[in-house]
Amino acid sequence: MDLRKSIEKAKQMRGDTVGKTVGTPGNFTGAPVNGDNWMPPVYSRSKAVTLDAGHLLRNHVLTDSANPDQIESFKVLRAQILHRTREKGWRTIMITSPYPGEGKSFTTINLGITFAMEFNQTVLMVDGDLRRQKMHQYMGIHSDAGLVDHLIDNRPLEELILWPEIEKLTLISGSKCIRDSSEHLGSPKMKSMVEEMKVRYKDRYILFDVPPILTGADTIAFAPYVDCILMVVQAGRTGRQDIKKALELIPAEKFIGFVLNRYKYDNKTYYY
Secondary structure, rough: OOOOHHHHHHHHHHHHOOOOOOOOOOOOOOOOOOOOOOOOOOOOOOOOOOHHHHHHHHHOOOOOOOHHHHHHHHHHHHHHHHHHHHHHOOOEEEEEOOOOOOOOHHHHHHHHHHOOOOOOOEEEEEEOOOOOHHHHHOOOOOOOOOHHHOOOOOOOOHHHOOOOOOOOOEEEOOOOOOOOOOHHHOOOOHHHHHHHHHOOOEEEEEEEEEHHHOOOOOOHHHHHOEEEEEEEEOOOOOOHHHHHHHHHHOOHHEEEEEEEEEOOHHHEEEEO
8 A cells, every 4th residue: 555656646636626625426537447437536626635644654544654464454444344335335434432542533544545545436534523623633634624614604515525635535624623512413414414425426435433432422313324333442441341332322233343453463473
């Protein structure tokens, strides 16, 4: 996975279209990928932002300098998720954890980057924590617009989408934070927004980074609007009873599995 090459390729595709907002459906490059009919979108109307490789590395975001085992772990995770979602037509994924600090944002970002490397699909990462917008900070991006601006101030979604110059990857994160977050996450407007995101591009996966399950009602309110749910737990920290409580609060039919974060293993046992 060479993030630098992906960024350079995206810059070539971008041309002189920086600083606008995401295009309408059907706005494509016109150049098939690897001879296939699928064509990546031109981000002619999205706000382009530049990533700092050093900042990404310090925050353990996947780059071409990342640990190969870490990259391979996310590829395996991607393959498992694609297998479980494609057969059911699921494309909206909520990523959460029982408590804060277990790695859900880390997982969402790296999974999003790994998804973008897949052959013929795009991915939109959405910061769904209305109390603590942090995904853009994690990636070293300045942003003053996020979901709150759409849900409360009726700002169009297309004005909120950031393009971090990685081909097939976009992001919504930023703006002010609010206290009555669960009411907005569970609102009809939020439901409509998720549907709009889902139908705009048929090949897009949408990853929602949402608050921890056991710290409030936000995730419970939002869960009905997504296709499936992924739960991040930290090795040696998350207790079995906490996991059980968290599972009881989400729809069982939407749960697709756990991500075990910070698990250490002897890489000598790894075989090609």
